[in-house]
């Protein structure tokens with residue numbers, strides 16, 4: 010019982026220090042990935058900045074001034090946006106659920122039965138005319154999150 | 169815990185200030201109606217949610233004068249187990265709980281502090297009303313409740329909030345907040361009804377001194393907001409000691425003004441006298457919402473402007 014509480018506490022405290030505010034160049038690199046891979050225009054993120062922790066980028070509204078906010082002991086800042094996985098960028102399901110409806114490509118439309126199977130098995134064989142890489146998993150008009158399409162298989166990163 | 173048979177005695181203290189007292193008591197026997205707020209940050213098309221839920225056998229209808237709010241029948245339908253909930257398209261909440269944020273009237277670009285924020289029904293409502301473009305500092309003193317807040321921010325796809333765990337009375341100075349919401353811990357009398365599983369905090373043995381805590385929180389909120397800024401103080405209790413008397417305390421300590429506010433729900437003026445104590449006359453501009461008149465939880469809302 011006590012142990013579980015401790016684990017939780019740790020999880021939420023991981024950002025007790027302020028994440029780094031990334032430069033415009035770095036922000037542009039991450040947003041270029043979203044644009045190239047999914048066709049989501051960079052303008053969709055106007056008014057937002059990116060913050061960085063060890064392996065993640067977070068999306069946060071641009072404040073009038075960061076300085077005063079940085080005096081706070083924060084638990085979380087913004088929305089978990091994109092992860093850095095070795096040399097690659099990987100969109101989070103959280104961010105895709107919010108912005109994925111703006112995408113124009115690399116979208117996988119599943120039937121409810123297929124979605125159900127993917128969620129249960131975590132991977133399934135799948136053939137589509139897509140380039141390999143991260144895809145947006147959609148079903149009946151709703152964005153569910155992130156998958157990986159590679160070698161004729163679909164791998165789930167759904168929460 | 170007050171049982172339903174004890175309710176007439178418990179609430180008799182308020183007989184004079186609750187309109188149609190016997191209707192009020194009768195109303196406590198009904199289940200609370202079920203509502204949700206549609207998350208327009210995430211949901212591209214409301215019909216996706218409405219049709220999806222109706223396919224599961226419920227009836228959905230929009231609430232008049234309250235955009236994005238819908239009523240659900242039957243009222244025991246488990247909204248929290250649905251795909252629509254899981255994907256963050258809806259936030260179940262009682263109607264009156266939306267009123268403090270309507271009084272706050274948040275705007276994009278503002279810096280807003282939600283001092284007692286968990287589990288986040290109002291934080292996420294602020295994010296929606298500002299198109300996710302106000303800086304929202306969502307604070308709660310309890311880490312376990314903050315975890316629920318963080319989960320709700322993630323579920324609803326909110327990017328404009330940061331979270332902190334301070335005792336509200338000690339929230340640090342230095343940020344020029346345009347607005348502060350104090351949705352204070354309270355005895356919860358407005359939530360009381362048959363089958364109610366919570367507890368009336370005020371009645372708890374060795375109860376904490378809620379009015380003292382509330383006064384401390386409101387005073388700090390006032391000192392944190394910039395001159396000309398707005399503080400909204402709200403509770404879900406009927407008890408004047410936790411409502412008008414707390415605001416009266418602020419009005420005596422600081423240069424503050426109560427701002428009159430229109431609401432889409434039936435309400436009554438705040439009290440200017442209670443148990444022989446004469447309160448500031450402007451307290452009539454605060455608002456009381458009663459369960460039986462609004463088919464919701466009882467609420468108190470005060471909109472306050474900092475003058476100096």
Ligand SMILES: C[S@@+](CC[C@H](N)C(=O)[O-])C[C@H]1O[C@@H](n2cnc3c(N)ncnc32)[C@H](O)[C@@H]1O
Pocket residue numbers: 283284285286287288289290291307308309310313334335336337351352353354381385
């Ligand atoms: C009425 S609830 C807030 C509900 C929330 N605003 C919402 O709409 O979802 C009151 C909250 O105040 C928090 N609280 C209690 N004492 C506090 C204090 N001294 N400072 C900050 N938060 C406090 C409680 O943990 C609780 O989550």
